[in-house]
Amino acid sequence: MSDLHWTIPVARWSFWPAAASVAPDVGFIEPMMRRRLSTLSRAALKVAHDCAADVPAVRVIFASRHGELRRTTDILRDIDASRTVSPTAFSLSVLNTMTGIFGIVRGDRTAASALSAGAETLGYALLEAHAQYATDASTPVLLVYADEPADAAYGTVEDEVEGGALAILVDASAQTGRLECARTAGTRPADATRASFASQSRAVQHCLDRRTASQWRGNASDWQWCWHEGA
Template structure:
């Protein structure tokens, strides 16, 4: 990846933690009968989308998550082991494109939507996809990334400092703006870096013109190029 793009706007959502429990994103814009079926992950996705796009708009979108609806999938697997009937609502919303589908339905967005996942590098690959689509179609693209820490049963397999993450931006390919590129970094594969989305949110919040993010065996370098 070696590309130049502009970020029109971006937002993130951070949950407050009380007694070890994360506060749930509030979605007063969504009818109660609909939002009560949403998972925590889907609520995070809709929250950052509605913060950045409060009004319905036809726009291409790229959604990404490392673990996706793993918490909901685990609930279904546990129900199977107990011989309990599966919940149709849980089953229908246990896939990687759940958030994409809910957004498209609730905001009546009929533009194409893509879902990307690529391990620890999922957010970076989502940027690659979004920028590629913007170049190809000469349109702005909505990028949404959400993720949750692994369920307790899978904690032993975590290979990074996992965190709740919710990020959204509207970007477009351009001649000036952010110049982002991936370079090899053999030492990074030996580390357990902070979640990539958390690294990016922290860097963008500082409004710096240059920063480096750690990926798996790579560095992601951002450099702001003015006109």
């Protein structure tokens, strides 16, 4: 794949760390549905609501390497133990669980999509957000990235993700700055020292929070992000 370079207009963003001492506030969701949500979906819905609560219609891109894998793993364990599988657990175990709930809660039928691309999931989600908005800027695009490490049953996962959720509202009409993104092809040398950030989510969050450049190095490519104030 050739090198890529693009910029997205950022209206606002929100981050929820996995290590937070309190649970995400999802009080905008009715109690019965709220009780059924996983920790991952709660974090994703919280940051999504932070960014788009006052936006009438928004296209959603949900990105996650593992998605609701932990819920799926619990279902597989129930099957292995000959226990009854909860229909609710099954219906909430798909990758794009969050997008369905978000649309239902908002009464918003605007298009939604979900993607997963291994350790580079967030980077390609930012590219998808750019492509969708560049094609049609009439409706804002909400990128929601949420992930958590895989269950220990799966063993060691190379370039494992960190927990947490990040949402970015892409909208030029309300932008506060521009996020410059770049992907350059290149194979990591066997003895190469890892970049400053262990995951893409940590690098992007650092760039947005500190307004400074950040980088993440994968096995086959390098990713860089840079913040620019204003329009």
